[in-house]
Amino acid sequence: MAYFNGYPATYQPMVYQPQQQTQQNGVIWVSGEQAAKSYLVAPNSTVVLFDSEAQTVYLKSADASGMPSIKVLDYTIRDTGRNTANTPVSISDDKLSSYATKEEMKAISAQIKALNERVNKLSKEGEE
16 A cells, blocks of 8 residues: 655656766766765675875775765875886995905805814714
8 A cells, every 4th residue: 555655656756966076997087075974885896986186096886885085185196207116226345244255155165164064074974
């Protein structure tokens, strides 16, 4: 049985959807932090919102009960004119003094070999 609620049967209330959010190519753009805060997120989901007015990204999430939370990330643009992968690393003299030379490593290796031979010789004598 249908109940009369005071509205015609074909009445559908108008829902106001702000026009400040636009989506192009899967990217959601918002106009400022307030627009990001008012953006609706489905429960158990996260959306990435890009600010069209500032260099900011908002990560808006909602838990299982629909309670939203937002993280604000500021981003900067890297200088790509300088290729850091091919730039040689310069090591200062104070850092060089903490490294061993090849000759020092060979001397240490020879000492370890001599100690190993001595330990092996002593262990053979102990077995006899």
